[in-house]
Amino acid sequence: MGKLALAAKITHVPSMYLSELPGPRQGFRQAAIDGHHEIGRRCRELGVDTIVVFDTHWLVNANYHINCAAQFEGLYTSNELPHFIANMNYGFPGNPELGHLLAQACNRLGVETMAHDATTLAPEYGTLVPMRYMNADRHFKVISVSALCTSHYLNDSARLGWAMRRAVEDHYDGNVAFLASGSLSHRFAQNGQAPAFATQVWSPFLETLDHRxxxxxxxxxWADFCAMLPEYAVKGHGEGFMHDTAMLLGALGWSRYDGKAEVVTPYFGSSGTGQINAIFPVTAQDGAAIPAAQASNPAGVASTSRL
Structure with a gap:
């Protein structure tokens, strides 16, 4: 029925918004903004109607959660970095129908997930910043998925991604994009040193690891990357414990994924963290791509990968 038309790992650094404003940093994140514009352009070209964002700024302590209100509108100030994002306007339609289909598919696969449509819960800036540049005209419907998961297994996040793809392809009449909104290494510069690290990664080790x-x-x-993801999430200070990345790769087929990433915005440092915009081509995947012995765990991630 439906189609997963585009998948990408994206940045959401708040300095993108700061880059719009008059001052010494004006324009310094234009490459990241241009990358978002390009991803938005490709979504339009592919006929995407809804963008699903795996948001590493939405912290949850139990279950997985989907924000699928009918409409999102408001002013946003970051409680984390209020000097970067203050009173930023946002507005775009949601997609309650798809949100519930996604949750139902996850629950059928044993990943406990709740969809929230009748809610006053606002999206976090892991969703709002990308939509500012990809969806300024409100062309796309938007769903936000919790991806800062404090007591969850990475294999469950990967299974969630796979279940969501199945929901789109088997039960939804439309084209959808999945975006993993989060950094690679995410070790912020020490307090007082942030300005000096505005365009740098915190350490040579983390930068080298990210480039690799x-x-x-x-x-x-992908086989080697998926095997190392739990350790990379810890030793590389992965944002949101890399749950967004597990979700995205789960949707793409995990270690059986056979695509090659296209870098849209080259890797860059931001306040000590490592950032990128990269598109992961969606390739054909079905049940045959998942070993029968792992039928209850389509992600194929070791159950010891708790973070």
Whole structure:
């Protein structure tokens, strides 16, 4: 029925918004903004009607959650970085129908998930910043999924991604994009040193690790990357414990994924963290791509990957 038309790992650094404003940092995040514009353009080209964002700024302590209100509208100030994002306007339609289909598919696969449509819950800036540049004309409907998961297994997040793809392809009449909104390494500069690290990564180790990971993505080395993801999430200070990345790769087929990432915005440092915009081509995946012995765990991630 439906189609997962586009998948991407994206940045949401608040300095993108700061980059719009007059001052010493004006324009310094234009490459990241241009990357978002390009992803939005491709979504339009592919006929996407709804963008689903795996948001590493939405912290949850139990269950997985989907914000699928009919409409989102308001002013947003970041409680984390109010000097970067203050009183930012946002507005776009939601998609309650798809939100419930996604939750039902996850629950059928044993990943306890709740869809919230009758809610005053506002999206976090992991959703709002990308939509500012990809969806300024409110062309796309938007769904936000919790991806800062404090007591969850990475394999469950990957299974959630797979279930959501199945929901789109088996039960939805439309084209959808999945966006993993989060950084690679996410070790912020120490307090007082942030200005000096505005365009840098915190340490040579983390930067080298991130570059190696990006090369693995470009080379299609998914078996090795998926095997190292739990350790990378910890030692690389992965944002949201890399649950957004597990969700995205679960949707793409996990270690059986056979695409190669296309870098849209080259890797860059921001306040100590490592950032990128990269599109992961969606390739055909079905039940045959998942080993029968892992039928109850389509992600194929070791159950010891708790974070």
């Amino acid at each position: 990971v990006v090369r693995m993505w470009q080379d299609g080395d």
